[in-house]
Each structure stands twice: as C-alpha cells, then as structure tokens.
Amino acid sequence: MSSILIIYRSQYGATKSYAHYLADCVGAVAKSYKDVKKKDILDAKIIIFGGGVYISRLSILKTVKRFQKHLESKKRYLFAVGLTDTAFEAIPRIEAANSDIFSYHFKEVYYYPGTFDVSHMNWFHRTLLNMIHKMMAKKEHLTDEERALYDAINHPQDKRDMQLLNPLIESLEHDIYQ
Numbered sequence: 001m002s003s004i005l006i007i008y009r010s011q012y013g014a015t016k017s018y019a020h021y022l023a024d025c026v027g028a029v030a031k032s033y034k035d036v037k038k039k040d041i042l043d044a045k046i047i048i049f050g051g052g053v054y055i056s057r058l059s060i061l062k063t064v065k066r067f068q069k070h071l072e073s074k075k076r077y078l079f080a081v082g083l084t085d086t087a088f089e090a091i092p093r094i095e096a097a098n099s100d101i102f103s104y105h106f107k108e109v110y111y112y113p114g115t116f117d118v119s120h121m122n123w124f125h126r127t128l129l130n131m132i133h134k135m136m137a138k139k140e141h142l143t144d145e146e147r148a149l150y151d152a153i154n155h156p157q158d159k160r161d162m163q164l165l166n167p168l169i170e171s172l173e174h175d176i177y178q
C-alpha cells in the first residue's frame with residue numbers, strides 16, 4: 001500500500017507521463033481513473049488528481065466528483081495539463097472555466113504544459129479541431145489559450161518539462177514527514 005495515490009485521466013499520454021514520473025519521484029502509485037477502486041482511495045492519505053484541459057474543461061473533475069464523499073480526510077492536490085506555456089497564464093483561466101474546482105478544496109493546484117499532435121488524434125478530435133481552426137481564422141482577436149490551440153493545430157508540439165513537478169514534489173515530501 002502506498003499512502004500517496006495519483007489518479008490521472010489522459011487521452012494522449014501527456015498527463016499520464018507526468019503522473020508516472022511524479023509517482024517514481026515520491027514513491028506513489030499512479031493509476032488511470034478507469035482502474036481506481038474505492039479501496040485505493042480509502043487506503044491513501046494523500047491523493048493527487050491529474051487531467052488534461054479539453055475546450056477549457058478539466059477532464060479529471062468528473063472523477064473527483066465521483067469519489068468526493070471519500071476525500072474529506074485526505075490531503076488533495078490537482079494538476080492540469082494543457083497547451084498554454086505557463087501556469088501564470090493557465091491557472092486563473094482553468095479555475096474560471098471549471099468553477100466546481102473550488103468545491104473540492106485542493107491544497108494546491110498546479111499546471112504543466114503538455115503535447116499536441118493532430119495526426120495522432122481520434123476522428124472526433126480532428127474534426128472538432130478542424131472546425132475550431134476555421135472559426136478562429138475569422139476572429140480578429142484570440143486569447144492566449146485560443147492562440148496556443150490555433151498554432152498547435154498545424155504544428156505538433158511537445159512542451160512537457162518534468163522539472164516543473166519540483167514544487168509539487170517538495171510539498172508532498174513535506175506532507176509525508178509531517
């Protein structure tokens with residue numbers, strides 16, 4: 001049994017790679033949301049949720065809601081993975097678009113840049129992004145997030161940086177020895 005559990009939801013692998021790297025660093029178990037059982041939650045002292053940003057929505061929040069009633073006594077963290085470069089730009093926007101985030105009382109919320117390659121995406125996402133690209137091409141002003149998405153549609157990206165996990169690792173080490 002590990003007292004730190006990382007639960008992730010990852011469509012194209014970026015969130016999964018952060019989750020497993022983090023698990024190796026702090027001796028945690030990383031599981032996809034599909035494989036998590038109630039017992040995993042009950043056994044953990046610290047739970048970290050990680051999910052990708054999809055049209056501004058954070059994919060992991062449904063899972064947090066599902067287990068909410070078992071989370072009260074746990075220390076909870078959240079990390080989001082998206083396309084924008086910095087947490088400074090991304091976190092306020094993610095919080096605004098996912099206002100239910102506040103009801104889960106995370107100790108800290110982190111943001112990490114992910115990957116984007118349309119040629120590896122499923123049909124639904126390719127079609128959706130094609131439509132979004134056409135709509136954005138007509139707009140006079142794009143937000144940072146829209147600009148990042150617009151540029152990435154024609155240019156595959158891998159912005160992952162595992163060093164960005166260091167502040168979260170430090171917080172977890174502090175919690176473990178408390």
Ligand SMILES: Cc1cc2nc3c(=O)[nH]c(=O)nc-3n(C[C@H](O)[C@H](O)[C@H](O)COP(=O)(O)O)c2cc1C
Nearest residue numbers: 010011012013014015052053055056082083114115
């Ligand atoms: C259909 C689609 C919509 C997306 N929308 C956003 C978005 O609104 N904001 C953002 O920052 N990133 C957006 N992204 C980028 C993803 O968050 C990014 O690819 C991330 O690495 C996905 O993580 P995952 O592979 O672990 O699911 C979108 C990606 C796709 C495929």
